[in-house]
Amino acid sequence: MLAFEATWSLMTPEIVLGALAMLVFTIDFMTGIHEKKPFIGRLSIFSLLVTAVLVLVMNPQGGQIGDTFLVDPFAMVFKLIILVGVALVIMMSMNYLDRNEDIYQGEYYSILLFTALGAMIMVSSADLITLFIGLEIVSISSYALAGFKKHNIDSTEASIKYIVLGGTASAFILFGMSYLYGLTGTTSLYEIGAAMPELFADYTVMIMISLLFMLGGFGFKVSMVPFHMWAPDVYYGAPTPVTAFLATVSKLAAFGIIIRVFTLGFESIYAEWAFIVATIAAITMIVGNFIALTQQDVKRLMAYSGIAQAGYILVPIATVLNNFSITVIIFYSVAYIMMTLGAFSIITLVSEQSGRKTGMDTFAGLYQRSPYMAVAMAIFLLSLAGLPFTAGFIGKANIFLLAINGNMLWLAIIMIVTSIISFYYYFGVIKQMFMAEPKPNAEEIKVPGGIQAVVTVTLAGTVLLGILPNLLLDLFTGFNWMI
Amino acid sequence: MMGNILLWLIVVPLVGALLILTIPREYTNVIRSLAGLTAAVALVLSLVLWGMFDRGAAGMQFYEQLEWFTLGFMQVNFEIGADGLSVPLIALTTIVTLFSIVASFTIEHRVKEFYVWTLVLLTGMLGVFVALDMFLFFLFFELTLIPMFFLIGIWGGKMREYASFKFLIYTGLGSGIMFITFIVIYVQAALVSFPDPMSFSIVELTEAYTEGAAAGAVGGAMKGGMFLALFTAFAIKLPVFPFHTWLPNAHVEAPTAASMILAGVLLKMGGYGLIRVGFGIMPDQAARFATLIAVLGVINIIYGALLALVQTDLKALVAYSSISHMGIVLLGIASITEAGMQGAIFQLVSHGFISALLFFMVGAIYSRTKTRTISEMGGLSHSVPVLAGFMLAAAMASLGLPGMSGFVSELMAFIGIFGAPAEILPQAVTLGVIAVVGIIFTAAYLLWAMQRTTFGPPKEKYAGLVDAKPMEYVPMVGLLAFTILIGVYPFILSDVINTTVIDLVSKIGG
Structure with a gap:
């Protein structure tokens, strides 16, 4: 057996979260599975917050466990994003679960906790095996979550589609990894990275195949074109809070490992793949934004919008991989998770109180039904569209700056043109909310506390970071992201 | 702070x-x-x-x-x-x-x-x-x-x-x-x-x-x-x-x-x-593309005016007249002279007042006649004399009647274009002449529109219309007053912009 000095304390947050998730699971069994269980929801949020505190108090210079598990600022910030993201998803789910009696609440919460655990392992991993384990924890949990409304045919369809395609994506990743392992005899990203320049000279084709397969597999998770086909159907069929989870935490964690793998493993052959990623980014932005124009369903619209947003995040990766571009990506990720979770919590609210439909017209006259929610939704959409005084704008502006500075003017132009095209569909929702009259039989909107809280928190973040972005930027600029 | x-x-x-x-x-x-x-x-x-x-x-x-x-x-x-x-x-x-x-x-x-x-x-x-x-x-x-x-x-x-x-x-x-x-x-x-x-x-x-x-x-x-x-x-x-x-x-x-x-x-x-x-940032490029800008300015003036001429909707006519008037701004800028630049800024301000007044008048009349179609109006000077009068005044200002702000800005822009340095704008005189001809179209569409809306025999259906209400006098009188003020005493505006313009043009010329 391989024996190494391991500072297992670096995994404290993961271990604690795992234990708490088990606890939630056990309590759920002991209290009967059919009940409404708000206390389990609260316990789950508590678990996530405890874990977040544990992450926060760790030494940012961190360290590593035998080249497989890293704690560095990159991992820590991503973990915080993940934990807060999952906590917000749970908050927005609580009322949803109470209204949907066919969902077993306890399982739902514990599975979400496990996804958070998996995502944390993903962003901390520096080894292909660790990475894959984290990824599969998230994936398998997500398949289950997508099908959680098991008597609903759309939800079941979403789950099946997601399993089949997601399994294929995992196979892609494993296939790509197997080439790397075959050529280097190691699964450590550090060692792979060290051997890369020489390997690439000798086995150019095999390395490129490996890289492309891994990119495709990870790209599936972030819904980049052409691996995006699952997103609209799964987003549409899955319970709305689960859709929010898939669009944010799952996607960002996958971005985390793309950055990790490409930085540690493939940075030395950057020139070989930058153009490929740039092309994919361009196609992703174009396809996402153009198909979104034709959508009549808000959840599908958000799926295509999410595809387009993935394209924006790919731009800095394609431009340059350094400390600065990681700052840009992480800032955008924070902005993205806030505006997207905010938007999805309002979609959850509106669709639940409009007969569980998610057509564009459910938003008709929302301003009359609930002014605060309509204004908040408008701000989230403006932020997604990248209009001023929102976090989304600053994030996009940073990406532009990076692209232009990195001589990727064409990519910046595609980004801005597609962003302007996106005005059309984002403002289409705004038009419904402010210009259309509510349907005659529309219920009065009652805003449950959980959704109110999520909307308020994400709205404050979206606006605050739009006006005072240096709150985060100054902090991030001081970080040396990766060790 | x-x-x-x-x-x-x-x-x-x-x-x-x-x-x-x-x-x-x-x-x-x-x-x-x-x-x-x-x-x-x-x-x-x-x-x-x-x-x-x-x-x-x-x-x-x-x-x-x-x-x-x-x-x-x-x-x-x-x-x-x-x-x-x-x-x-x-x-x-x-x-x-x-x-x-x-x-x-x-x-x-x-x-x-x-x-x-x-x-x-x-x-x-x-x-x-x-x-x-x-x-x-x-x-x-x-x-x-x-x-x-x-x-x-x-x-x-x-x-x-x-x-x-x-x-x-x-x-x-x-x-x-x-x-x-x-x-x-x-x-x-x-x-x-x-x-x-x-x-x-x-x-x-x-x-x-x-x-x-x-x-x-x-x-x-x-x-x-x-x-x-x-x-x-x-x-x-x-x-x-x-x-x-x-x-x-x-x-x-x-x-x-x-x-x-x-x-x-x-x-x-x-x-x-x-x-x-x-x-400001690229004066040398402004000089380089002066001809292009001037040509576009002339196109704007003439094209806008021609389109205005054929409009059947009064509001659309005013809208196209804006396009035409913005051509003068381009022309003034492209001349790269102090007079031209001043004319351009004058035109920005002057058109601001005049177009706001014109749109207000169109709105006021529409709220009474319930139509903006020019051919359905007519004889408004009988039914709503005050509104018709102000509209006429606005139209006069727009076509550049001396004593009103439009005249000053157009005059200066044209002085600018005819005096433009030949090495920057070789075709200045030709462009200037075409633009002046274009201004005639402006007079044509505005006068023709006024003739069809305010003049002519009074129409039966507009007999009972209420003329200007007190609240409507505020924007009408106010906007018209500024137009006339700048028209008869342009110094009030040129005084403020002069130094900046001289500074700006000296950079382009140099």
């Missing part, structure tokens, strides 16, 4: 908007008065600014710079200031907005939101005219987009949704081009000045590109591309042929008050940006 009047100008409308948000929507009269009061305070501030402004000094006054945020090597500041170019436009903005708020007191539908959006729009417009950081400039430029989208989309005419989306996408595209160009301009300069930090400051960039390190280091092709991209961005807003197609839709569908602001102020942001950023 707190003593900076420009800062107050931006903050006051925002505070007004927030106050209105706290008032329950049933209290429409309170909301209306509060909106009017806010705009009046802004107007007073802009007049104080007008008085305090030092006429003799070139460069920025009331200057203020605060660090905002940094990203890597990039520093974005909250930087504001005003010179002889921005002060008249600030005054124009507050005046037109106040009158448009008064003009919209008749609106009964969703009153609260209407004024919130109008005041947010006011903040955005004032912000554009005071911002000296390109990033900030862009933010305010974009900020005007959202309220105008709602103003057209909620309170507009039958095709309001189509018009609002067309407005959004077109001007959004302009903003997109602008933003990319700004960043390219910035990055080029920052690369040259590296490792010294560079901010987004227009003042600093102007210096870098005219005298500093970037002047020689950035290649001619690159500069040419940047200038043309900037020109396109502002040309969409101004608008310049062939980017004008959003304007007729937006103007025709917008409610009267929004049309007034749209034609009166928003178009001017295009002209302002062109002079401030395009000509």
